[in-house]
Amino acid sequence: MIEAGSRLQIAGGRSLPSQGILAANERALRERPFLRPGYEFSPISTRKKELHELRSRFPYRGFVNVEVEGVEPFVMFSNNDDLVAQTYFWYGPDTFESFSLRVWRTLASGAGTVLDIGAFSGLYSLVAARANPQAQVHAFEPLGQVFGRLVTNLQANGYGRRVEVYNLALGDRDTRTYLNLVRSHLVLSAGSSLAEKKSQKTHARQPVEVRSLDSLARERGIRGVALAKLDVETVEESVIEGARETIEASRPALLIEVFSGSNLERLRTLLEPYGYSHAVLDEKRQSADVGATDLPGVANVLFMAKPRAEVAALLCSVRPLSYTCRRSSGGLLPRRLESYARESLSPSGLVSLMPFALRARGAARSVLRSAVFRLRSEVRKRRK
Known part of the structure; x- marks a missing residue:
């Protein structure tokens, strides 16, 4: 938040006293959609009409808490002008890209x-x-x-x-x-x-x-x-x-x-x-x-x-894609992963694919391990 006693220059050359800024910020904090009962989190585009309406009606000027899964939270400053920070402010964790x-x-x-x-x-x-x-x-x-x-x-x-x-x-x-x-x-x-x-x-x-x-x-x-x-x-x-x-x-x-x-x-x-x-x-x-x-x-x-097999394996090991692979019937990666894996028909390909098979979850883990097993069998056959 902005410290008491500070003043902020805004468009048109006017400045707002800190109490005005704090009052505006309090209004904005109360209006955030992700605090509403039953709100469902989803990816948000900075072109979203509601985002621009909210920042226009309820300007927020100060630091925004940013939460991205897998890393410690951090802050970004917005003078009601950074649409990336504003996305996190209005819609909560993991909403931008x-x-x-x-x-x-x-x-x-x-x-x-x-x-x-x-x-x-x-x-x-x-x-x-x-x-x-x-x-x-x-x-x-x-x-x-x-x-x-x-x-x-x-x-x-x-x-x-x-x-x-x-x-x-x-x-x-x-x-x-x-x-x-x-x-x-x-x-x-x-x-x-x-x-x-x-x-x-x-x-x-x-x-x-x-x-x-x-x-x-x-x-x-x-x-x-x-x-x-x-x-x-x-x-x-x-x-x-x-x-x-x-x-x-x-x-x-x-x-x-x-x-x-x-x-x-x-x-x-x-x-x-x-x-x-x-x-x-x-x-x-x-x-x-x-x-x-x-x-x-x-x-x-x-x-x-890298071969497409390794790119696919990496992506299937990244949350929430492994969740998507598990829940989505006929998802693109599970359908194609086996064919991509054949591009890595070599011992080095197996070595590079194995870590992703171990890290993946759900159906993605099963698909990757099956692909590794088939690759191993085919490599052995070729050696013979």
């Missing part, structure tokens, strides 16, 4: 170096830092206003020195250009991009430094990248073009926000030569489709330099 964050947390827990490219206010950076205290986390955010909020959130959680922050954009080369801002000053500019979007009107442009990841990695000594998130608003291909040396050397897992099927196809073309398979993550269904070419709207897509 909950499945993607579970996958991210699982991968981050074993990653030495993690990159959060397009970090916004720091949610993915904070989850990675919480999941793996030994990880070196690097967060990139080009927009000055949002970068300030990123730094605030990292410092508020004790990561001001542990997470390296960069107020710049990544692209295919070192240059200077302009960032197209697509939202007003009333909301942190999520969606701002180096590319102009036909679907969103640019209301301002901000000068920005652009670096290629490879150039920056050589300069800063960034090595052993195991995991990266790209939320760069349609310029993903440019970032990957500027990271070819890093990808060649480290083959990091990549969690990329993808906007269209054609965008996905271009990313596949770029990454398949490095041995990458992919899975489309569906937040609404809390599940994934390995090798899919269609998207359920804008979606996060996981790329890993």
Whole structure:
């Protein structure tokens, strides 16, 4: 909460006394939907109409408790302007990109170096830092206003020195250009991009430094990248073009926000030569489709330099996907897992698949163990 005696500058140059802020916050706290009897938790989109109506009618300014399954809770600040933090405030734990964050947390827990490219206010950076205290986390955010909020959130959680922050954009080369801002000053500019979007009107442009990841990695000594998130608003291909040396050397897992099927196809073309398979993550269904070419709207897509069998096995071991596999009749992963597993018909494939079989639960565990058993039998037959 905001300390008594403080004053907050708001739109139009006016300032509210702290008592006014506290009173408004108290009203907002009482109106949160997830506190209502019988409320059912579900993934929430920041485009949800009710979310915008609530933040307009009941503004909240202060720190928000954020709970993501599998990591210690943390806080994020919102001046009634951060839609990510506001989602947690209004709808409670695990409501923003909950499945993607579970996958991210699982991968981050074993990653030495993690990159959060397009970090916004720091949610993915904070989850990675919480999941793996030994990880070196690097967060990139080009927009000055949002970068300030990123730094605030990292410092508020004790990561001001542990997470390296960069107020710049990544692209295919070192240059200077302009960032197209697509939202007003009333909301942190999520969606701002180096590319102009036909679907969103640019209301301002901000000068920005652009670096290629490879150039920056050589300069800063960034090595052993195991995991990266790209939320760069349609310029993903440019970032990957500027990271070819890093990808060649480290083959990091990549969690990329993808906007269209054609965008996905271009990313596949770029990454398949490095041995990458992919899975489309569906937040609404809390599940994934390995090798899919269609998207359920804008979606996060996981790329890993592993056979599809291993990608499927990893995803089936991540909660709540194992629950989905158990409850969903004819779920995509259980149906396809056996065929994917045949891509790993080798002793090394068996070794890499076994840990996921041991970690999975319910039907996913049964499917994976059966696949391992069949693989073992087929490998023995081939040896004979």
